[in-house]
Amino acid sequence: MEKERFRQAGLKLEYATLAWNLISFIPMIMLSQAQNSLSLFGFGIDSLIEVLASVVVIWQLKAVSKHNEQLAIKIIGVSFLLLSTYLIVQTFFGLHRQLAPQPSLITIFWLILTALVMFALAAGKQHFGRLLENPVLIAESKVTVIDGLLAVSVLTGLLFIKYLGWSWMDMASTVIIALYGFREAFHSFKSKAK
Structure with missing residues (x-):
């Protein structure tokens, strides 16, 4: 019975992630166009990838099997x-276009809120993933961490551009997150189901 309660909690976290990212996608794409920001566009695309990951975990939690x-x-x-x-x-094209986006207050607020929400959701997924001994929920919690880190990266880059003129910071942060993502992809391909 307790395991079912944990599974339901994991599902609720995935549904919350799914809803947040579906709601975030269109505003991020619109803001990216209005503010001439590749990193905001990338963040919008990340929301779609997070939707995919959430759908996969929901499917897996509803039909648990080793396969x-x-x-x-x-x-x-x-x-x-x-x-x-x-x-x-995105970083490569950003270097060539040398864009200097100007963040709006709504963008700054949304990115801060998104980072907080994603880190909270990731912590919950990690917690219930461990209680359930479910490597899929644990793996997806790392996707959610990347979503939160990407929000922080985009925010940091935009603020450095706005206040210090350091446009390279946005791209440097993005490359670090991408390297983390490649590492996690490698570990996912190597992992075995329990």
Whole structure:
């Protein structure tokens, strides 16, 4: 009975993540266009990848099996790989375009709120993933951490651009997050279901 309660808690966290990212996607894309920001556009794309990861975990939590578990971990690994590859490509194009986005207060507020929400959701997923001994929920918690880190990276980059003129900070932060994502993708591809 306790395991079912933990599973339900994990599902609720995934539904919350799914809802947040579906709500975030369109405003981030619109703000990225209005503010001429590649990093905000990348953040919007990240929201779609997080939606994919959440759908995979919801599917796996509803139909737990060793095969589903292993497949879900691989799909999450692919989402890490896609996100990280996209971030590297975005950084490359950003260097060539040399954009200097100007953040709005709504962008700053949304990025702060998103980071807080993502880190809280990730902590909950990690907690219940361990209680359930569910590597899929644990792996997806790391995708959620990347979402939070990306929000912090985009925010930091925009603030450094606005106040110090250091446009390279946005791209440097993005590359660090991409490298973390590649590392997690590699671990996902190597992992075995319990």
